[in-house]
Amino acid sequence: MNKLKIHYIFLLALLTGVSACKKDNYEAPSSTLNGHIVYKGEEIGLEYNQVPVELYQPGFGKVGAIAGTFAQDGAYSTLLFDGNYKLIIPNGQGPFQWRQNAAGGRDTLSVTVKGNQTLDLEAVPYFLIRNAVYTVNARSVSATFRADQIITDASAKTIERINLYINKTQFVSAADNIAAAEIAAAAITNPAMINLSATVPAITPTQNYVFVRIGLKIAGVEDMIFSPLQKITL
Amino acid sequence: MNKLYILTLFAALLVTGSCKKDSDFLDVPPKQVIPEEVAFSDPALVLSVLGDLYNRQRDFSSLDGLEEEKPYITPAEPGWRTFADFNEAFPSEAGSYFIVQRSGWGYGEWAIWNYGYIRDLNLFIERATAATKLLDADKTRFIAEARFLRANYYFELVKRMGGVPLITNSQQYDYSGNVTNLQVARSKESEIYDFVIAEAEAVKGMLPADASQKSRATKGAALAMEARAALYAGSIAKYGASTPQVALPGNEVGIPSGMAPAYYTKALTAAEEIINGSAGGYQLYKILPDLADNFASIFLDKSSVNQESIFVEDFKVNSGKVHGFTTNNQPFSISDEGLDAGRLNPSLNLVESFEKLDNTYAPIATKDGAGNPIYYADQLDIFAGRDARLAGTVLLPNGLFKGKHVDIWAGYQLADGSILTSDDASRLKPLPGTNVDVQVVGKDGPINGQEFRTQSGFYIRKYLDPAVGSGRRGRQSDVAFIRYRYAEVLLNAAEAAFELGRTGTALGYINQVRARAGLTTPLTVLTFDRIVHERRVELVFEGHTLYDMKRWRLAHLVWDGASMTxxxxxxxxxxxxxxxxQPFGLWPYKYYNPASPDNGKWLFKEVLPAAVTGASRFQFGNYYSTINNEVLSANPKIVKQPNQ
Known part of the structure; x- marks a missing residue:
């Protein structure tokens, strides 16, 4: 009798041990969806962490978005579960036009995620900064570039101002810079040939390189559009 | 026999005992909860229910701090910090440097959604209406007060969120599993303003017209709320046209510009009803001969001579309802509480905006035309000849508090251009050519990174309580927070009249406010910029800054994210x-050069405090705070805010 009881206890302990092996938490999402926002393959430069991209997965309880933002070079990346998603860049965000639906609002893009995948998003920017050439003279950086208007139909917008931004780290924007120069729209005589120059102040600790970008502010649009980031040596 | 007797007796007892009804036995009146019909039978009990509703009002800035806001889970805020943002002040507390280090505000900032409070107000109105044992006069006043509070909360909601669901009765769930009849869509922004205005009109006659009644709703409070709400709606209609991006197609956000004149007219009418005395004898506070002291006293004087404040959040020492504003913001060297001091430091940006007595603007003169420093015999001389509200709002270097002068200076400026200073006033150093250790920096700062003493060169004076012991944590302060005051009513009237093209009327009102501050040369020309300026200097640190900048659609221009020089x-x-x-500071230095006639005099330097690394950026998405996913999930009829 006593022996039997001990047997039962062993058996019970074994059973508990075996059944407890199953993990009680969910697996983390593991499929990566990434890509860039581009215009015909050309980079659309943005301010870091400012233009959101939202993914919705319908059918699961609450309706919140899985939100991310674009990096400076227009890259985005999210970790997801496999499934069907709807991707949207919310209204009023980004210096570009996104596909419209019949009602005139921004349209969603259906995305099926199954394993890792790359998906480039096609958008049409109002303007693009092209052919930026930087020259360095002592601590003065001057930039020559073109501002091309891409959207010229009825929905075209005008330039408000163009800025040259210089920073000691690779995050370069109106919020993050150590030197900047500005040209107002009225002062631009030839959009195909614009010059801006700024002087880099002393940097502590000393470094002999800076990062530069040119940002274009479109009238009535909050987000600026930027030229590709460039590292230049002083 | 005996056994039978006992049995019979027992049975009889059982029968009689069971005669008491079960319901009587189970139905015990609660001892901790006052039932509805009891609570609404006695005016004293009703008033205590109403007292709770008064306590739960939401202000933008609050001397005793803000509670955690759910469902937004906005963390609780200490009182002083609710005054610190928007670069009108520098926060001298390490845990609050984030205010000047961030590069903008989250879209969820300032969001509120307390429909629990609205439900309690609705229930109160319904129960008070149904009450039978109250006198009619009491009943009318209680209901009017609750309707005032409800309208005031909807006003607070619409300022932050735009159009919200308008719920004016207590909703009941019928346990059917279907909640669609409880889900209410957002009203238009204009409809919420219309509701606030209509409620104020409806209750003003039921409330007492008594200027000495300040912490309960009065006719004056209802009219002041109406004037402010109508003015806000009018300016959103007018200036919203400049930001077409900040609007929703269903007008849940944004008011059509055609509605502006009607709102301005309502604002002017409501304000003039207070001005002409029909709501009680309100007038500007003009008691003390020194105009700066007089201005500071508006916020300190709770006696009946203060006929300026209209509706306040009152406090009382030893009652439990007190606040630590003075404890947190008293000058470091005059602190009653050691290290608890000096958090809120007004910025140079604000200080220089107080105009000179000839109605012109000028920066604080630190250098002459040739770029050489100007030397002043007294620190206060550099601020002389300015609007009295400057010294009434800001405690300037060498200013007086509790009979002592504040000791604000950043160090010695030596003849060779170098600066002699230390990182604490108790760390003494010898001056060049001497070997006696002397104090080389002010006891009240400014020293970069030294929290609890000024880092901008100024302390706050508004609300700072000169009463003995006001700075102690045990006692704290009972200075009231003024929600509505007569000077704002005048400025509201002036702005509304100006927008309606009645410049003469507008000048009459704005000049009254200016004359009280010592600007006795009346303005003869009024511009929009003048109105913006006047509200800034008169009403700074009273919870108006954000709402004013929002309704004029100036916020994204003033806080554009670029750093300043x-x-x-x-x-x-x-x-x-x-x-x-970015909030700048103005640091005084003592000039040390025994050979110079300027030896021992003061010079000043504009300084950006070292903790200021961010630059405020207000985005279009900040104009109306996020309605969060909890709410959106629970009610699919709610549309999202624009630009988010």
């Missing part, structure tokens, strides 16, 4: 669109 700081003072993204 000293020359930008000193130019365009008085312009409504002047950039104000």
């Amino acid at each position: 000293v020359s930008q700081l000193q130019t365009n003072i008085g312009s409504a669109t002047k950039r104000n993204t």
Whole structure:
């Protein structure tokens, strides 16, 4: 009798041990969806962490978005579960036009995620900064570039101002810079040939390189559009 | 026999005992809860229910701090910090440097959604209406007060969120599993303003017209709320046209510009009803001969001579309802509580915006035309000849508090251009050519990174309580927070009249407010920029800054995210669109050069405190705070805010 009881206890302990092996938490999402926002393959430069991209997965309880933002070079990346998603860049965000639906609002893009995948998003920017050439003279950086208007139909917008931004780290924007120069729209005589120059102040600790970008502010649009980031040596 | 007797007796007892009804036995009146019909039978009990509803009002700035806001889970805020943002002040507390280090505000900032409070107000109104044992006069007043509070909360909601679901009765769930009849869509922004205005009109006659009644709703409070709400709606309609991006197609956000004149007219009418005395004898506070002391006293004087404050959040020492504003913000060297001091430091941006007595703007003169420093015999001389509200709002270097002078100076300026200073006033150093250790920096700062003492060179004076012991944590202070006051009513009337093209009327009102501050030369020309400026200097630190900048659609221009230079700081003072993204300080230095006639005099330098690394950026998405996913999930009829 006593022996039997001990047997039962062993058996019970074994059973508990075996059944407890199953993990009680969910697996983390593991499929990566990434890509860039581009215009015909050309980079659309943005301010870091400012233009959101939202993914919705319908059918699961609450309706919140899985939100991310674009990096400076227009890259985005999210970790997801496999499934069907709807991707949207919310209204009023980004210096570009996104596909419209019949009602005139921004349209969603259906995305099926199954394993890792790359998906480039096609958008049409109002303007693009092209052919930026930087020259360095002592601590003065001057930039020559073109501002091309891409959207010229009825929905075209005008330039408000163009800025040259210089920073000691690779995050370069109106919020993050150590030197900047500005040209107002009225002062631009030839959009195909614009010059801006700024002087880099002393940097502590000393470094002999800076990062530069040119940002274009479109009238009535909050987000600026930027030229590709460039590292230049002083 | 005996056994039978006992049995019979027992049975009889059982029968009689069971005669008591079960319901009587189970139905015990509760001892901790006052049932509804009891609570609404006695005016004293009703007033205590109403007292709770008064306590739960939401202000933007609050002397005793803000509670955690759910469902937004906005963390609780200490009182002083609710005054600190928007670069009108520098926060001298390490845990609050984030205010000047961030590069903008989250879209969820300032969001509120307390429909629990609205439900309690609705229930109160319904129960008070149904009450049978109250006198009619009491009942009318209680209901009117609750309707005032409800309208005031909807006003607070619409300022932050735009149009919200308008719920004016207590909703009941019928346990059917279907909640669609409880889900209410957002009203138009204009409809919420209309509701606030209509409620104020409806209750003003039921409330007492008594200027000495300040912490309960009065006719004056209802009219002041109406004037402010109508003015806000009018300016959103007018200036919203400049930001077409900040609107929703269903007008849940945004008011059509055609509605502006009607709102301005309502604002002017409501304000003039207070001005002409029909709501009680309100007038500007003009008691003390020194105009700066007089201005500071508006906020301190709770006696009946103060006929300026209309509706306040009152406090009382030893009652439990007190606040630590003075404890947190008293000058470091005059602190009653050791290290608890000096958090809220007004910025140079604000100080220089107080105009000179000849109605012109000028930066605080630190250098002459040739770029040489100007030496002043007394620290206060550099601020002389300015609007009295400057010294009434800001405690300037060498200013008086509790009979002592504040000791604000950043160090010795030596003849060779170098600066002699230390990181604490108790760390003494010898001056050049001497070997006696002397104090080389002010006891009240400014020293970069030394929290609890000024880092901008100024302390706050508004609300700072001169009563003995006001700075102690045990006692704290009972200075009231003024929600509505007569000077704002005048400025509201002036702005509404100006927008309606009645400049003469507008000048009459704005000049009254200015004359009280010592600007006795009346303005003869009124511009929009003048109105923006006047509200800034009169009403700063009273919870108006954000809402004013929002309704004029100036916020994204003033806080545009670009950092500032000293020359930008000193130019365009008085312009409504002047950039104000970083709080600057003005640091006094004592000149040490025994050979010079200026030895021992003061010079000043504009300084950006070292903790200021961010620059405020207000985005279109900040104009209306996020309605979060909890709410959106629970009610699919709610549309999202624009630009988010």
